[in-house]
Structures are given as structure tokens and as C-alpha cells.
Amino acid sequence: MPGLFYDGGYMMGMHGLGWLVLLLLLVLLAGVFLFGRGRYADREDDRRETPHEVLRRRLASGELTAAEYEERKALLDRDGGRSA
Template sequence: MPGLFYDGGYMMGMHGLGWLVLLVLLAGVFIFGRSRYADREDDRRETPHEVLRRRLARGEITVAEYEERKALLDRDSGRSA
């Protein structure tokens, strides 16, 4: 009964093609996972000055409020206007 348990290596674990399929599947998952996060533009946090400019552009604050808050940010951060 040697053919029952050992069939010339054919039934020994995963076949060569099975390993290839598994490898391709894992590579696809890895590449898809990385590309999903690479496309995000909002990964970078906005600075307080960028938030202030965006709020002014949207009309959420007036020019006077913008200048007042910018002066406070510049003073606190040690920036020169």
C-alpha cells in the first residue's frame, strides 16, 4: 500500500500551485492595504495658521478676527508676522 500514503509527492501538503496562489493573494492584500492609505491627503495635520486661513476663506470669521487671532498665534509661537 505505498501508493495510499505517498503518491510520488503529489499529496504531500500544499501543492506548488497552491503556494503560488497563497503568495499572490497575500501580496494583493498587502498592496491594496498600502495603497488605500497612500491616497489620503488628510494624513498631515493642519497647523493653527492653516486652520485660521481656511476659516477666513470659508467666511467663518471676519478679517478683524483673523488678524487678532493670527497676532495671538504669532506671539505665542514666537513668529514674526
Template sequence: MFHDGNYMVGMHGFWWLFWLLLMIGVWFFSRRGTSGWRGDRPRETAHEVLSRRLAGGEITPQQYEERRALLDRDAPKKH
């Protein structure tokens, strides 16, 4: 009837696995934070990307100035 005294081994193991997976899930999603999967690093602004591309040699200073002027033109006005 009790299978040699091991009648609760299966269910006991299930609950250990359940709580372990639940704790791992809570830890995993709490690590995401509010800034997404990238961790605590904030997202780059368009101006920062443009500056990084100029510093990396991807664009010329003339292209940088043209694109910065476009970004500044389209930016909302601060009062």
C-alpha cells in the first residue's frame, strides 16, 4: 500500500523542485530591472550615439555637424 515507506517521495520532490524554480524565476526577473535586459546601464541618447560614432571614426566631422544640426532642429524646445 505504501510502497515500502516511500509513498511521498514523488510529491515531496515535486514541491522542492517547484519552490526552487519559483525562486530562480523571481531572481531572474528581478535582475532585469526597469532598464530592460541591459542591466543598470541607461540607454544612449541620439547625441551620445552620434558622438560615439564620430570618436570611433565611423563618420566625419562634417557628417557629425550635419546630423547634430538635424537632431537639434527636431528636438522639442525647452522653455
């Protein structure tokens, strides 16, 4: 006579694959953690450039001559670095 918890052997297959389901769940969680961690770590680099940094970058790339750089830097220094 079958016992109280006997299900006819149906659940044996599910218990046998349970480790695979757990493994897939752990891999999924690890991927979400690592992917999410990488995305949020990049936010530190998304800060805005200051006006002086923009000027230095434009001078270094050749967009501005040294005279234009000095003129614009003097304007920024006079205004206290405030941007419009």
C-alpha cells in the first residue's frame, strides 16, 4: 500500500533536474549582479566637465588657438567660472 507521500514516482524526475534549475538560477543572478554592477559603476564617469576643463580639452584638440584660450579663460575667471 502506498505511503502518505507516495506520488507514483512522478516527482523523481523533477528532483533529478532540480540541481539544473538551481544552477541556471544562480548563473542568472550572477549575470544580473555583474551586468548591473558594471552599468552603475560607469555613472561615476558621467560627471559634467567644468568650463575650464572644456577649454583645456578644446585647446588640446586644436579647436582653439592659444590666444582664444587665454581670452576665454580670462572671461571665465572674471565671471568666477559661472556658466550661463
